[in-house]
Amino acid sequence: MDKIETLEFKIAKFLRAGVLVAGVFIFIGWMSEFSMTENPFNKFSTYQKVSFFNVAINGGWSVILSYAGLFILISLPIIRVMLTGFLFFRQKEKAMGTMAFVVLALLLISFVFGIEV
Amino acid sequence: MYSLLLLTISIFAGFLGSLLGLGGGLIIVPTLTLIFHIDIRYAIAASLISIIATSSGAAASFLRDHLTNLRVAVILEIGTVTGAISGFLIAASLNPQWLYLLFGSFLFFSALMMLRKKTNSVSHDEHPWATKLGLSSSYHGPDGKLVAYKVANVPIGLICMYFAGILSAVLGIGSGIFKVLAMDNAMKLPIKVSSATSNFMIGVTASASAGAYLLRGDIRPEIACPVSLGIIGGSFIGAKILPKIPAETIRKIFVVVLGIVAWQMISKGIRG
Numbered sequence: 001m002d003k004i005e006t007l008e009f010k011i012a013k014f015l016r017a018g019v020l021v022a023g024v025f026i027f028i029g030w031m032s033e034f035s036m037t038e039n040p041f042n043k044f045s046t047y048q049k050v051s052f053f054n055v056a057i058n059g060g061w062s063v064i065l066s067y068a069g070l071f072i073l074i075s076l077p078i079i080r081v082m083l084t085g086f087l088f089f090r091q092k093e094k095a096m097g098t099m100a101f102v103v104l105a106l107l108l109i110s111f112v113f114g115i116e117v
Numbered sequence: 118m119y120s121l122l123l124l125t126i127s128i129f130a131g132f133l134g135s136l137l138g139l140g141g142g143l144i145i146v147p148t149l150t151l152i153f154h155i156d157i158r159y160a161i162a163a164s165l166i167s168i169i170a171t172s173s174g175a176a177a178s179f180l181r182d183h184l185t186n187l188r189v190a191v192i193l194e195i196g197t198v199t200g201a202i203s204g205f206l207i208a209a210s211l212n213p214q215w216l217y218l219l220f221g222s223f224l225f226f227s228a229l230m231m232l233r234k235k236t237n238s239v240s241h242d243e244h245p246w247a248t249k250l251g252l253s254s255s256y257h258g259p260d261g262k263l264v265a266y267k268v269a270n271v272p273i274g275l276i277c278m279y280f281a282g283i284l285s286a287v288l289g290i291g292s293g294i295f296k297v298l299a300m301d302n303a304m305k306l307p308i309k310v311s312s313a314t315s316n317f318m319i320g321v322t323a324s325a326s327a328g329a330y331l332l333r334g335d336i337r338p339e340i341a342c343p344v345s346l347g348i349i350g351g352s353f354i355g356a357k358i359l360p361k362i363p364a365e366t367i368r369k370i371f372v373v374v375l376g377i378v379a380w381q382m383i384s385k386g387i388r389g
Contacts, residue, residue, distance in 0.1 A: 015173040015174075016173070016174060018173065019170060019173045019174045019349060022170075022345075023345070023346060023349050026341075026342050026345055026346055027342075027346055029338060029342060030120075030338070030342035030343065030346065033338075033339075034120065037118070039118075039119045040119060040120060040339040041119055041123075041153045041154070041155050041339065041340065044155045044156055044159045044337065044339070044340065045154050045155065045156060046156055047156040047158045047159065047213075049333075049334070050334045051332075051333070051334045052331060052332045052333065052334045052336075053334075054334065055334050055337065055338075059338070062338075063338050066338035066341075066342050067331075067338060069342075069345075070166060070331065070336060070338070070341055070342075070345070071331070073166060073169050073170060073173070073345065074166070074169060074324050074327050074328050074331060075324075076169065076173045076320070076324075077169060077172065077173060077320040077321040077323075077324040078321075078324055078328075080173075080320075080321070081191075081194070081321060084187070084191060088191075095249075095250060096188060096191060096250060099191050099192060099195060100191050102195055103191065103194045103195055103198055103321065106195070106198040106199060106202065106325065107198055107321070107324060107325055107328070109202065110198065110201065110202045110205065110325040110326065110328055110329050111328040111329060111332060112329075113202060113205055113206065113329045114205075114328060114329030114330060114331060114332030114333040
């Protein structure tokens with residue numbers, strides 16, 4: 001196994017651990033508001049534009065914990081791209097490292113499009 | 118009760134996804150819309166979360182087999198992420214009826230692609246970008262010998278990935294079928310390498326639009342929590358018992374199910 005493969009394998013293990021951590025947050029958040037009787041999906045039959053910040057503020061701790069887990073999950077591939085970029089630069093592969101950081105920049109820009117003022 | 122039912126279906130989706138090499142979006146979006154009558158825009162956003170969970174969880178196994186071409190993945194991610202951003206912006210202006218029609222058509226296409234015979238394409242010429250960036254590589258064949266391969270048509274692959282990224286963000290899928298098709302036919306990568314590299318990339322593609330959907334408020338915990346937990350659990354079970362299951366038989370049954378679901382999605386799109 002060469003250097004790149006060894007380090008990428010470590011990153012992959014980190015991703016798997018990250019999925020488990022995210023899963024724990026999501027599970028606790030979900031269980032905190034779990035109900036056996038009511039149908040939680042009724043209110044989603046029609047689309048309503050409500051910003052993430054409003055949902056999080058009005059939802060209480062259970063929603064905040066769920067969002068924390070979902071946020072960790074979404075961040076995992078982004079962290080993977082960032083670590084891959086560092087890895088290429090450490091190997092003195094500037095072209096590949098730069099491309100990884102272009103992907104990272106695009107990912108961060110994509111988040112901005114979701115914020116509606 | 119309803120949440121538990123969604124959790125159970127998501128476990129099944131994750132299980133089937135790991136068995137057939139799918140992200141789970143093809144099962145989750147129709148389930149949320151046709152069974153739970155959730156608006157397709159919420160369904161698409163929740164489905165992207167399930168794709169990230171599958172891709173991140175499976176990354177270790179793909180790398181362990183040395184089939185993933187990391188360099189090719191990094192280059193093509195520029196195309197898929199740009200496409201996903203465009204797709205997120207396009208989706209906002211699309212009528213839900215169009216989303217149903219598009220999704221149904223994509224399901225039909227996926228069913229056809231799953232029936233196609235997978236053969237290895239081999240390129241004897243290397244694209245200049247591939248030479249410069251050292252994209253050509255090798256993997257261990259079934260007999261343990263190293264199989265070397267060359268990478269062709271990198272710009273065409275990049276353009277195809279842009280469109281795969283758009284589809285991912287618009288429909289809430291990993292669009293792995295398109296990615297494999299492009300790497301296989303245009304870039305002439307061996308089928309095993311293109312499948313592993315595609316699975317590695319779908320998480321990054323999905324996170325590009327999932328982050329935006331999350332901040333816009335379209336990813337709702339009530340839907341996304343049981344879906345993501347089910348997918349994580351199901352794909353874990355699937356990976357454990359994968360060698361003991363006749364995947365080819367399940368694939369044929371799944372193709373028929375995809376055809377039926379595709380028709381229902383298209384009907385819903387036509388009815389409005």
